[in-house]
Amino acid sequence: MDIILVPGFWLDASSWSEVTPPLVAAGHRVHPLTLPGLEAADAPRAGIGLRTHIDAVVAAVDKIDGPVVLVGHSGGGAIIHGAADARPDRVARAIYVDSGPLGDGGVINDQLPADGDEVPLPPWELFEDADLVDLNPELRAAFRARAVPEPKAVAQDRQELHDERRYDVPATIIACEFPSSLIQDWIAQENPYVGELARIRDVEYVDLPTGHWPQFTRPAELGAVILAAVDRTSVAP
Template sequence: MQIVMIPGFWLDGDSWREVAYPLRAAGHTVHTVTLPGLESVDADRSDITLADHVAAVVALLDELPAEPVLLVGHSGGAAVAYAALDARPDRVAEVVYVDAGPLGDGQSVNTELPVVDGEIPLPDWSVFETDDLVDLDDELREAFRARAIPQPARVASDPQRLHNEDRRRVPATIVCCEFPSAMLQHWVAAGEPMVAEVATIDTVRYVDLPTGHWPQFTKPAELAAVIAEAAARHR
């Protein structure tokens, strides 16, 4: 199956390497996306918007063979995945949200991250919640920081724009890392605003993968298995 993997903030496509390897070994064609402005620390990202990131993924979908693809979005990349689905619902078989969920129309990914000179460097670890950092040991933290690329600031603050109700009919899998699926489902049932969009999707599966916010580093084999299971539903 064609699998398109969208990284979260501060990461390029190669950050999916340990997850993509077993998927490719199983016969899937995996596209690990490097979004505009994340090509290198020296890239010009001053004018990069959330819409630019969405357009890059939509362009890739348009280039791929005609069969529907599996979209995977981690963290802030989940917003990009959902907007790309909104643009091309007929091209997507399912979306896997990794420690994230679909971002509703008018919402922003994160307006609280510290902006420095028009971009968002990877903050000090003390900025993150304890649950974010579970299993991210000193070696993994050092490797993450060495590869981190500043995030275009507007990608974090621009409002999401959605137009196509057909997006709601495409199945979703939410990989629950920091919070157990039972808690997330409770929030959905209670109408919590931050997960309101989840309640509008016809078919949602929840998978528990207990670890911190970056399972592509802390539990790559387990995450690959979850994605492979989603792909198997559509082969």
């Protein structure tokens, strides 16, 4: 299976490096992406928005002959959902790592403090305690050293979706900061935060308790969970 890995904010393709070994060992082909504007600290970020990133993932899908699995961490969840909307017949499964699908008209996070055309990685004090579970001082220092400012418009642009076949794409939710049972309670309560997720017809939930960056805090376990989800994915002949 071809697996496209989409990082969350402030991260590039290398952020998946400790997650991919079990996938490669199992014979899968991995395609970690560095999205436009995240190539380097001094890369231009003006004019890069949410659609730019979705289009980059769609282009990666189109380069592959056959079905793909999309994996999106954090804000990358909104991006892979946009790609599934654009190519619902090509995506065998969407895996959301401490994230979920963003519905039409939603924004990823327009509350992040911006500086011009970009959003630098904020001070740790601006994150919730749950975000930072297991992210020890060494991991925090390494994360901040590798972090690249996120294009502001990616965080603030509204999602635009067009094809309801996206609800037929099976989804896996990997819950890290809070248990998946809470997400399912929100769905039962018709919480608008999970309104788009509630419309997906085939959803499985997997708990991986840690903070918001399991690719750093529990990378081997995250790789194993993704592998198991891929192995459960059926592909039409």
